[in-house]
Amino acid sequence: MSQNFSSGSWQGSEGPIFTLGSLRVDLTLLLIGVHTLAMAVAAVFAASGLGEWVNQLAFSAGDLKAGQVWTLFTYPFVHDIRQEGLWFGLEMLMFFWFGREVESAIGRRSFGWLYGALAVLPALVLAGTGPLLGTTVLTGSGTISFAVFLAFCAVHPGAQFFFAGLTARWVGWVLLAIYSLAAFAGRDWPGLLQLWLSSLFAVAWVRRGGMTWPTLSFARGRKKNVKAKGVATKKPGVIPVLEKVDAILDKISKEGIHSLTAAEKKQLEDARARLLQKDRQDR
Numbered sequence: 001m002s003q004n005f006s007s008g009s010w011q012g013s014e015g016p017i018f019t020l021g022s023l024r025v026d027l028t029l030l031l032i033g034v035h036t037l038a039m040a041v042a043a044v045f046a047a048s049g050l051g052e053w054v055n056q057l058a059f060s061a062g063d064l065k066a067g068q069v070w071t072l073f074t075y076p077f078v079h080d081i082r083q084e085g086l087w088f089g090l091e092m093l094m095f096f097w098f099g100r101e102v103e104s105a106i107g108r109r110s111f112g113w114l115y116g117a118l119a120v121l122p123a124l125v126l127a128g129t130g131p132l133l134g135t136t137v138l139t140g141s142g143t144i145s146f147a148v149f150l151a152f153c154a155v156h157p158g159a160q161f162f163f164a165g166l167t168a169r170w171v172g173w174v175l176l177a178i179y180s181l182a183a184f185a186g187r188d189w190p191g192l193l194q195l196w197l198s199s200l201f202a203v204a205w206v207r208r209g210g211m212t213w214p215t216l217s218f219a220r221g222r223k224k225n226v227k228a229k230g231v232a233t234k235k236p237g238v239i240p241v242l243e244k245v246d247a248i249l250d251k252i253s254k255e256g257i258h259s260l261t262a263a264e265k266k267q268l269e270d271a272r273a274r275l276l277q278k279d280r281q282d283r
Contacts, residue, residue: 014026014104014107026100026103026108027108027111027112028099028103028111029100031095031099031115032095034077035092036092038077039081039084039088041054042079042080042081043081046080046082054078055078057070057071057075057078058071058074058075058137058138058139059071059074059075059123059137059138059139060135060136060137060138061127061130061135072119072120072124073116073120075119075123075138075140076141076144077141078139078140079139080139084140091141091142091145094145094149095145095148098151099111099145099148099152101152101155101156102148102151102152102155102206104247105206105264106155106206110205114148114151115144115148117205118143118144118147118148118201118202119141119144121197121201122143122193122198125197126190126193129193130190133190134189134190136191138194143191143194143195144198146198147198147199147202148202149175150172150199150202151202151205151206152168153171154172154202154203154206154207154261155251156168156255158255159255176195176199179195180192183195206261207261207263245267245268245271248264248267248268251264
């Protein structure tokens with residue numbers, strides 16, 4: 001992959017959630033830690049003959065009928081190292097590279113909602129189409145991680161990869177075609193549906209700049225609009241605006257302004273308007 005997206009150059013847009021010594025833990029790294037811990041615990045349970053306990057966290061359509069709704073959220077963390085083997089490490093490494101870029105581009109909260117939606121929505125659709133396509137048991141996060149990679153390709157379509165000089169846009173299409181053909185050849189219709197649902201949803205999410213749920217505030221009473229003499233009123237902060245567009249400006253410097261999505265152009269224009277408004281107020 002191009003050195004533009006190496007681990008040493010990434011700074012993030014919101015800072016870490018917390019730090020462990022010199023390690024800056026963002027949401028992507030936190031998810032990797034949870035997956036790794038879950039894999040290790042599952043391995044210990046399997047060696048102790050208690051692997052069936054871990055399997056209770058996998059998802060199947062019957063779980064919803066039985067009221068086991070939590071399996072919608074737990075199945076991505078069910079890892080069997082005996083089956084996944086080296087691929088588990090490669091998946092976490094890819095998620096480490098590409099997940100951070102997506103998190104930086106759309107924000108931590110939006111990235112968290114995206115990850116949760118990629119787990120829940122396809123599972124619900126598969127539960128509803130079970131009588132038609134056949135039931136399936138969902139475990140692991142492979143499809144979710146691949147969808148996050150495609151989200152990266154949508155954010156940085158012109159990013160160069162080392163092999164063959166292909167851009168991210170074409171690498172994403174090639175890998176999606178390979179996985180689709182593999183599922184088609186194996187007549188894995190639920191897996192094919194999950195793959196395409198996750199992929200299209202992830203790309204659509206980042207194309208529109210990410211989504212966030214509205215926050216509710218309950219005011220205790222209307223504050224009087226009184227300004228004391230000699231006390232300056234608060235003006236829109238400049239620093240948060242600059243932080244939001246920092247990732248966009250960095251993308252322009254690396255790939256050119258033509259690489260921006262419609263949502264990113266709108267964010268840049270909104271930031272420009274806010275800065276001009278503040279400049280007029282300061283005069």
